[in-house]
Amino acid sequence: MGQNNPVVYGKAIQAALQAVVTPVPVYAAFNRNFATQPKFITWLLRNVHQDVYTGPNQNNKGIDRPIFQVSIFTQQIEDGFTISNQILQSLHGYSGLFGGSPNGIYVSKVDVMWLYNSYDNEEKLAQVFLDCQLDIPT
Amino acid sequence: MALPNKVLPGFSASLYAQPTSTPTPLTTAQLSLVASVSPIAVSGNILNVEAVPAFGQDDAMANFSVAGSRQSDKIPTQSAPTSMTVTAAWNPSDAGLLLMRGDAYNGTVDRTFVIAATDGTNIVYYAFNGRVSQFTIDAQPGAEAKCVFTIHPRGNQYGWSNNA
Numbered sequence: 011m012g013q014n015n016p017v018v019y020g021k022a023i024q025a026a027l028q029a030v031v032t033p034v035p036v037y038a039a040f041n042r043n044f045a046t047q048p049k050f051i052t053w054l055l056r057n058v059h060q061d062v063y064t065g066p067n068q069n070n071k072g073i074d075r076p077i078f079q080v081s082i083f084t085q086q087i088e089d090g091f092t093i094s095n096q097i098l099q100s101l102h103g104y105s106g107l108f109g110g111s112p113n114g115i116y117v118s119k120v121d122v123m124w125l126y127n128s129y130d131n132e133e134k135l136a137q138v139f140l141d142c143q144l145d146i147p148t
Numbered sequence: 149m150a151l152p153n154k155v156l157p158g159f160s161a162s163l164y165a166q167p168t169s170t171p172t173p174l175t176t177a178q179l180s181l182v183a184s185v186s187p188i189a190v191s192g193n194i195l196n197v198e199a200v201p202a203f204g205q206d207d208a209m210a211n212f213s214v215a216g217s218r219q220s221d222k223i224p225t226q227s228a229p230t231s232m233t234v235t236a237a238w239n240p241s242d243a244g245l246l247l248m249r250g251d252a253y254n255g256t257v258d259r260t261f262v263i264a265a266t267d268g269t270n271i272v273y274y275a276f277n278g279r280v281s282q283f284t285i286d287a288q289p290g291a292e293a294k295c296v297f298t299i300h301p302r303g304n305q306y307g308w309s310n311n312a
Contacts, residue, residue, distance in 0.1 A: 061291075061292075063196065063197065063237070064160070064162060064199045064200050065159075065160060065161060065163075065196075065200075066160060066266065067194055070197075070237075072292045073291070073292040119289070
């Protein structure tokens with residue numbers, strides 16, 4: 011039960027989101043250059059952590075439950091809600107190969123929390139934010 | 149090397165179990181001998197538990213009171229080593245946990261367990277013979293599945309040693 015590799019998580023998340031929202035582009039971080047596109051989503055990964063248990067044995071750890079936040083940017087507010095629903099229907103409660111072949115990883119559960127929507131007047135972009143928690147057995 | 153002479157972090161205690169499904173537990177004298185105990189405390193015998201629970205001796209005393217006497221008296225009696233309820237992250241193929249499952253199923257296997265607490269250099273050992281009981285799997289969502297079992301030590305069969 012060594013600590014899982016975040017690179018593997020990142021590739022799986024990118025692949026999973028692309029498969030769900032295609033043809034909407036998916037990016038690993040926000041960049042103002044993308045702001046001209048009518049629809050796109052970005053994600054960021056946080057809280058990668060396996061509980062560490064007693065004793066000097068470094069492999070004595072629990073499972074990892076990282077969270078990736080998905081930010082949906084659209085010029086039309088309704089488009090953002092529609093994309094968020096696509097993600098909810100595909101991923102909330104999902105169990106199995108996350109991200110598909112070849113970059114997917116097996117997850118025992120995905121839990122999606124629809125956080126909130128917003129609007130950025132400067133960019134003229136509507137936004138929806140989701141938190142997706144993965145239960146990754148090790 | 150001597151007995152650790154500092155306050156130890158509880159984080160660095162680990163639990164070991166004698167291997168094989170039919171172990172020969174140490175004798176009471178051997179349980180206090182580092183030469184007998186330390187060969188059990190090797191990485192191949194480790195039980196990957198979440199935390200090592202309280203270990204040592206239970207409380208045991210007889211309470212006497214005599215009518216007309218002003219105070220009662222509490223007389224300590226020979227107290228048994230304490231039972232330990234242990235939680236481990238559940239890997240169904242983990243060899244150590246399978247041994248515990250087998251012991252609980254059998255119910256009469258006496259096995260030597262060793263707890264090693266270390267400051268990183270010196271080690272103090274607490275060894276005891278015990279049987280496993282109440283082996284349960286707690287598969288609540290929100291964390292890894294837990295394997296919980298209780299080790300009941302046999303009376304008088306424990307000892308302390310260190311790597312001095």
